[in-house]
Every structure is written in structure tokens, then in C-alpha cells.
Amino acid sequence: MLWSSNFFVKQPCSYETPWHQDQNNGGPSVLEPPLNTSIWMALDDCLIENSCIKFVAGSHLTTVNHEPPSDGHYFGLADTSSFDLDSAINMELCKGEFVIFIDRVLDAAEPYTSDKRHAGIAMRFTTPFVKILRPVKGMIVSGEDRFGFNDIVTPPSVS
Ligand SMILES: [Fe+2]
Numbered sequence: 001m002l003w004s005s006n007f008f009v010k011q012p013c014s015y016e017t018p019w020h021q022d023q024n025n026g027g028p029s030v031l032e033p034p035l036n037t038s039i040w041m042a043l044d045d046c047l048i049e050n051s052c053i054k055f056v057a058g059s060h061l062t063t064v065n066h067e068p069p070s071d072g073h074y075f076g077l078a079d080t081s082s083f084d085l086d087s088a089i090n091m092e093l094c095k096g097e098f099v100i101f102i103d104r105v106l107d108a109a110e111p112y113t114s115d116k117r118h119a120g121i122a123m124r125f126t127t128p129f130v131k132i133l134r135p136v137k138g139m140i141v142s143g144e145d146r147f148g149f150n151d152i153v154t155p156p157s158v159s
Contacts, residue, residue, distance in 0.1 A: 001125060003150070008040075014111075015111065017108050022103035022107070022124075037126075039099070039100050040098060044116065044119045045094050046120060047092045053107050054108055062104075064080070128145040132149075132150050138153070
């Protein structure tokens with residue numbers, strides 16, 4: 001079930017994205033239980049030079065505390081004290097490529113200093129037995145909803 005999608009567009013002078021786990025965006029998860037898989041698809045070439053996403057391997061194995069977002073940042077700041085941030089992996093993606101990850105992996109992006117736009121679309125998926133604790137509608141993209149926990153919209157038809 002697709003339950004969230006949004007564009008991320010970074011222009012020159014955009015903020016950095018601090019280390020965070022998407023599931024703990026300065027507060028409790030909006031999913032109960034917190035089961036989510038995200039697809040982030042590049043709409044531009046997203047390389048090191050224009051602040052591609054970076055991940056810390058193994059960070060998905062634990063949930064870390066976060067400070068609430070501040071200074072206009074969307075994400076809170078994760079406690080990264082138990083991780084080696086120097087081992088972070090830059091996830092360079094060419095336009096049209098995508099990465100699949102769960103929302104417990106630590107991710108971040110450097111301050112944006114390039115003149116090349118960095119845009120992507122994030123799509124977040126869960127299963128119908130998860131309750132979405134936010135007033136959004138889900139879209140069943142495979143299988144069926146046998147639980148009725150969430151508001152569901154019908155996907156647009158293809159003619
Ligand atoms: Fe993130």
C-alpha cells in the first residue's frame with residue numbers, strides 16, 4: 001500500500017539534511033506497527049557534487065534517539081554517537097535510478113553548494129495491516145486490503 005509520496009528538490013543554498021531515521025522524524029512513527037519501505041527515485045543525476053543521499057550501513061538494526069527539528073529543518077537530528085559516520089555510503093543515482101530502503105536506516109545529505117538541481121521523488125509503502133496514524137489515504141498497489149484499518153483511494157485507471 002502506497003501511503004505517502006513527495007518530491008524533494010534541492011536548489012543552491014538548500015539546507016543540509018541532518019542525520020536522521022525517517023521513521024523517527026522528531027517524534028513517534030506515524031505507522032503502527034512501524035513497517036515501511038521507501039523508494040527514492042532520482043529525477044536528476046544526484047551525485048556527490050550535488051549532495052546525494054548517504055546512508056550508514058547497519059544503522060537499520062537499531063532505533064536511535066532524535067532531537068526535534070530546528071532552524072527550518074524538516075528532520076530531527078539523530079544521536080549518531082554509536083556509528084562511524086566516516087563509513088557512510090554515498091548513494092549516487094543517475095536520473096531514473098532508485099534506491100529501496102527501510103525507514104530505520106540513517107540517512108543525510110551534505111549542505112547544497114552545487115548549481116545542479118537535485119530532485120527526486122520519495123514513495124513510502126507499507127501493508128494494509130499497518131494503521132496509518134495520520135489523516136491520509138492509502139492506495140493498494142498490489143494484493144488487497146482485508147483489514148479496513150485505513151482510508152483507501154482507488155488508483156487512477158489506465159485507458
Ligand atoms: Fe530520510
